[in-house]
Amino acid sequence: MKRGQYAVIGLGRFGSSLAKELVKLGYEVLGIDKDEEMVDEMSEVLTHVVVADATDEEVLRSLGIRNFDCAIVAIGDDIQSSIMTAILLKDIGVKTVVTKALSELHGKVLQKIGVDRVIFPERDMGVRVAHQLVSPNLLDYIELSKDYTIVELSVPKRLSGRTLRELDPRAKYGCSVVAINKKKGVIIAPTATDTVDEQDVMVIIGTNDQIESFESEVIG
Structure with missing residues (x-):
């Protein structure tokens, strides 16, 4: 085989x-x-x-x-x-x-x-749905371990055109943007000069606390 x-x-x-x-x-x-x-x-x-x-x-x-x-x-x-x-x-x-x-x-x-x-498909799906319900910008949520989570967050209009350097999630919150899903394709491992636009989806990895802080303070 x-x-x-x-x-x-x-x-x-x-x-x-x-x-x-x-x-x-x-x-x-x-x-x-x-x-x-x-x-x-x-x-x-x-x-x-x-x-x-x-x-x-x-x-x-x-x-x-x-x-x-x-x-x-x-x-x-x-x-x-x-x-x-x-x-x-x-x-x-x-x-x-x-x-x-x-x-x-x-x-x-x-x-x-x-x-x-x-x-645990039913348990894990329940966890994902709960996170999606309480967070309107959260599109998906996957727990990688007890400490780390990966999420998909949609970019609101007010952040359109901002670079990752301006958002600075790693220095300010400790989490990292590992990909940006744009209409024209996916940017894997984006650089500080890459911009996000409305309706883009940011794929972010970090602890629950880090992501929660970034989401509440930046995404809103």
């Missing part, structure tokens, strides 16, 4: 959405689910699909799962199957195992068995 091939186990709302997006991004995706209807639905979208029980080690081995670059366990509401599948994937030797957690406790168990990354 070439690098960049993914196996998505569990083709419910989250798993199918993730699998479709990976295909759009140009990767080959194997979809696995016990439900024949779900597999049929995804058969024309994904590279390969198979009806299978992912808690059966022999089945996983027969699918060559060990050769995949990454396996995502997106099993919907069966915590036992999710944990069993994750254990088998680690034992078989899949390079990277990412697992959806249904609760904080489920997530702790997955971390203890050595899953490479645990994701």
Whole structure:
């Protein structure tokens, strides 16, 4: 198998959405689910699909799962199957195992068995939506770690034409503008002389406090 091939186990709302997006991004995706209807639905979208029980080690081995670059366990509401599948994937030797957690406790168990990354789609989406609701200029919010966050902030009219040197987020607030999304394209790693215009989107990285200060004092 070439690098960049993914196996998505569990083709419910989250798993199918993730699998479709990976295909759009140009990767080959194997979809696995016990439900024949779900597999049929995804058969024309994904590279390969198979009806299978992912808690059966022999089945996983027969699918060559060990050769995949990454396996995502997106099993919907069966915590036992999710944990069993994750254990088998680690034992078989899949390079990277990412697992959806249904609760904080489920997530702790997955971390203890050595899953490479645990994701909480519902919790994380709730956090993002809450931030968007309380901050009208905030378009997106992603927590990178306990300390650092990356956000997208829309540029209001009154800041149109200002340079990053004038805004000076790093010196004044400690956060950094890592990209500016303009109508004509994205500026990655902008310099101090780059300007922002109304309806541009600034991508900013920093701590929550730094970004909050910058947003309240500069963006308004």
